[in-house]
Amino acid sequence: MKQIQWFPGHMAKARRQIEEKLKVIDIVYEIVDARIPLSSSNPMLNEIIKNKPKLILLNKDDLADPKITNQWIEYYQNKGFIAISINSLTDNLEKTIYQKTKEILSESILKDELKGLTSRPFNAMVLGIPNVGKSQFINNIAKKNKAKTGNLPGITKMQSFLNAGDNLRVYDNPGVLWPKFEDEVTGMKLALLGSIKDSILPIDDVALYGIEYLKTNYPTSLEKRYNIDLKTLVTNIEILDEIGKRRGCLISGGEIDYERVFNLFLNDLRNGLLGRMSFERLDSNV
Numbered sequence: 001m002k003q004i005q006w007f008p009g010h011m012a013k014a015r016r017q018i019e020e021k022l023k024v025i026d027i028v029y030e031i032v033d034a035r036i037p038l039s040s041s042n043p044m045l046n047e048i049i050k051n052k053p054k055l056i057l058l059n060k061d062d063l064a065d066p067k068i069t070n071q072w073i074e075y076y077q078n079k080g081f082i083a084i085s086i087n088s089l090t091d092n093l094e095k096t097i098y099q100k101t102k103e104i105l106s107e108s109i110l111k112d113e114l115k116g117l118t119s120r121p122f123n124a125m126v127l128g129i130p131n132v133g134k135s136q137f138i139n140n141i142a143k144k145n146k147a148k149t150g151n152l153p154g155i156t157k158m159q160s161f162l163n164a165g166d167n168l169r170v171y172d173n174p175g176v177l178w179p180k181f182e183d184e185v186t187g188m189k190l191a192l193l194g195s196i197k198d199s200i201l202p203i204d205d206v207a208l209y210g211i212e213y214l215k216t217n218y219p220t221s222l223e224k225r226y227n228i229d230l231k232t233l234v235t236n237i238e239i240l241d242e243i244g245k246r247r248g249c250l251i252s253g254g255e256i257d258y259e260r261v262f263n264l265f266l267n268d269l270r271n272g273l274l275g276r277m278s279f280e281r282l283d284s285n286v
């Protein structure tokens, strides 16, 4: 996984590059991780894109808790945004995205028509923090037309778009924005799902945060995956010990190899092997 270390200089540069591209963009697709929609959003995105129309995409919905994802979609709708949940790995997204784009841009389409302007394809740009699935999404909607459309009239030579059907073009280079740094819980959630480098936060803290969250919110999934009985395990360390024993994460002498248990648990969680889960709930966040 490609990871960027964000410094103020990098942030300013990313912002400048995005603002430059936005001049030829009709709509922004903001991609967030459906499991942590608030924590995986960039804190300045709205300020950067100003009044540019936006479609919010809750990606990786195959890994998220469907009931909670629906609550998030409603939350965005109540704020006046259009949001949909998607799976960029397997969904066929081209038509859905085009329809939503048309819906969002309907007013400006009408204005153009009244001015007698002929219709032209919409230009879209994908924005989001690292690892939310920006590239996967672009590949998904532009799959039939991977070849670049070349330089378009009136557009800077450096910029190139991919066709996503006949009436939509997506900028081939997604805008990568920095994650939220401000609070510890956000950092934990990002680390838990692998959106920030494992070296940024101590892996034991991250794994214990995950165990605690699952114990409270998805106890049965934890029990099933590792064949453990939470009623007999009091502390989170006891849970880790039991997982370690059952999975043979031991060092010579029979002691638990915690490093291996942390990695095993985090890999399982990140790959959805514990089931569909959300780590941000409307009732406890807003």
Ligand SMILES: Nc1nc2c(ncn2[C@@H]2O[C@H](COP(=O)(O)OP(=O)(O)OP(=O)(O)O)[C@@H](O)[C@H]2O)c(=O)[nH]1
Pocket (backbone or CB within 6 Å): 001, 002, 003, 059, 060, 061, 062, 063, 086, 087, 088, 089, 090, 128, 129, 130, 131, 132, 133, 134, 135, 136, 137, 176
């Ligand atoms: N399960 C699941 N995995 C996904 C989905 N979309 C993307 N992924 C996976 O998530 C990881 C990150 O996807 P990318 O498309 O590389 O993410 P990105 O936003 O382009 O990341 P950067 O280029 O690092 O900023 C990859 O392993 C993808 O296979 C999805 O809808 N569901």
Ligand SMILES: [Mg+2]
Pocket (backbone or CB within 6 Å): 134, 135, 136, 174
């Ligand atoms: Mg990418």
